[in-house]
Amino acid sequence: xxxxxxxxxxxxxxxxxxxxxxxxxxxxxxxxxxxxxxxxxxxxxxxxxxxxxxxxxxxxxxxxxxxxxxxxxxxxxxxxxxxxxxxxx
Numbered sequence: 001x002x003x004x005x006x007x008x009x010x011x012x013x014x015x016x017x018x019x020x021x022x023x024x025x026x027x028x029x030x031x032x033x034x035x036x037x038x039x040x041x042x043x044x045x046x047x048x049x050x051x052x053x054x055x056x057x058x059x060x061x062x063x064x065x066x067x068x069x070x071x072x073x074x075x076x077x078x079x080x081x082x083x084x085x086x087x088x089x
Contacts (some may be wrong), residue, residue: 012038012050012089013038014035014036014037014038015035015037016033016035017033018031018034019032019056020054021062021065022032023061023063024046027061028075029062034054035054035055036052036053036054036055037055038050038052039051039053052067053067054067054068058085069072
């Protein structure tokens with residue numbers, strides 16, 4: 001999650017970039033292209049809280065990655081459901 005000021009909301013967009021730490025089911029590290037995208041935007045009194053997700057999270061077995069659904073000690077194995085939040089301009 002990230003806290004940003006309300007003025008910066010127009011700058012939020014998905015980003016495509018290389019991931020050098022993607023780990024497949026067999027534990028082999030590969031280079032993959034991923035998309036990191038905002039999945040929820042919540043307003044609070046201090047600003048806006050943005051939750052991000054990775055397009056390859058359900059398939060990555062890197063236990064150190066914050067986006068991986070296979071983190072050490074994590075019970076999440078399926079992509080999570082989320083509510084959509086739309087900003088009013």
